Amino acid sequence: YVIFILRLALGLLFIFSGVVKANDPMGLTYKMQEIFEVWDMNFLSQYAFWLSVGMIGFEIVAGVAMIVGNSFRMYITILLLLNIFYTFLTGYILYSGNIRECGCFGDCIKISNTATFNKDVVLTVINLILFIFRYRVFPIFQKAWINFTIVFIAVLFAVGSQWWTLNHLPYHDCLPYRVGSNLLEKMKPGPNATEAVYESILTYEKGGVKKDFPADKIPWQDKSWTFVATKTKLIKEATGQAEIHDFVLTDSTKNDVTEAVLGGKGYTFLWFLRDPKTANIKNMDRLQLIIAKCKEAKVPFYVLASTSWETIATYKDVWEMKGVKFLLLDGTVNKTALRTNPGLMLLHDGVVENKWSFLDYPQNVAITNGNVICDVNK
Numbered sequence: 001y002v003i004f005i006l007r008l009a010l011g012l013l014f015i016f017s018g019v020v021k022a023n024d025p026m027g028l029t030y031k032m033q034e035i036f037e038v039w040d041m042n043f044l045s046q047y048a049f050w051l052s053v054g055m056i057g058f059e060i061v062a063g064v065a066m067i068v069g070n071s072f073r074m075y076i077t078i079l080l081l082l083n084i085f086y087t088f089l090t091g092y093i094l095y096s097g098n099i100r101e102c103g104c105f106g107d108c109i110k111i112s113n114t115a116t117f118n119k120d121v122v123l124t125v126i127n128l129i130l131f132i133f134r135y136r137v138f139p140i141f142q143k144a145w146i147n148f149t150i151v152f153i154a155v156l157f158a159v160g161s162q163w164w165t166l167n168h169l170p171y172h173d174c175l176p177y178r179v180g181s182n183l184l185e186k187m188k189p190g191p192n193a194t195e196a197v198y199e200s201i202l203t204y205e206k207g208g209v210k211k212d213f214p215a216d217k218i219p220w221q222d223k224s225w226t227f228v229a230t231k232t233k234l235i236k237e238a239t240g241q242a243e244i245h246d247f248v249l250t251d252s253t254k255n256d257v258t259e260a261v262l263g264g265k266g267y268t269f270l271w272f273l274r275d276p277k278t279a280n281i282k283n284m285d286r287l288q289l290i291i292a293k294c295k296e297a298k299v300p301f302y303v304l305a306s307t308s309w310e311t312i313a314t315y316k317d318v319w320e321m322k323g324v325k326f327l328l329l330d331g332t333v334n335k336t337a338l339r340t341n342p343g344l345m346l347l348h349d350g351v352v353e354n355k356w357s358f359l360d361y362p363q364n365v366a367i368t369n370g371n372v373i374c375d376v377n378k
Helices: 003-024 025-038 043-067 072-096 113-131 144-167 258-262 282-296 310-317 330-339
Strands: 197-208 209-214 228-234 266-275 302-305 326-329 342-346 352-357 365-366 371-374
Touching: 003 025, 003 043, 003 113, 003 144, 003 197, 025 043, 043 072, 043 144, 072 113, 266 282, 266 330, 282 302, 310 326, 330 371, 342 371
Parallel strands: 266 302, 302 326
Antiparallel strands: 197 209, 197 228, 266 342, 342 352, 365 371
16 A cells, blocks of 8 residues: 555656646757756757657656556656656756756645755655565556557647646746736836845865865965855745846937836737748738738737847848838747747737647738727637
């Protein structure tokens, strides 16, 4: 019974972890790229997307297989190795201070780095116990095809759910740019905001022994100590800080027009475009129709691009958007605001009213007396 309870707990947690991250696979992709950059392994960044999708899918499938008992010995071995790596990673994040958070449960469920590390230590212990007693675990159903079918359904779910969110948008948007958010307000810190407190730790070596010292207590008078490295440790996390950072819109003359665009009254369309060369141009006919109706009704329509003005000039001609206002936006902010490239956002008095991926642009838009009604007669 103890083994079954541990097996159930481990399986359910991995299923939960995978499902939460499947809501936004690109979020894990960007986190992986951040880790690769910190570890000076940038050559792996090009594989971050597939590593993210594969890891999420494996967590879901392995969690189901753990409970069902299908190929248990194989899965428990892989999970043990994975848990050991997770423990190392979260320990590194906790004690190095080089990465702000691990994003183990995506952007929707955030727990402290300390809690994350302790969780992984416990899971590794559970995993080790199950690995030791792996020969005492048997499939739930005696008929192999039933166990196989359940795991296969998990595979279909893992692939299908990620395909949907990658081509549309996350089922549940947990980012600051979600529907209902006032973007300008989220760019301001709270009234009782406090800054994060960090401590510099310097490592010195003497006689083959390394020792850490606070910045104000380094052994500067003892020349026998040799400086090795320095690291920054988070002492107290920031509170009440602005949720949106670095959202700055600039025009072709390098003027900051952020407040003018986001603070405008009435409706405003924002088309988020990261890289025109890799942008998905499906349903451009719908977008052109929206642009035409915006021009007719004098509703602002902006393209927020993360590229050069030379590239913008080229694609303005290719996409027949010569009369459309283009603005520059930081690439990191762009992919946070809208996960698909490109994607459309509708603001009303600075508040996000709706968001669409390139597959979901409104088919019918009516603009009358300054009011925008999307998908009428759909």
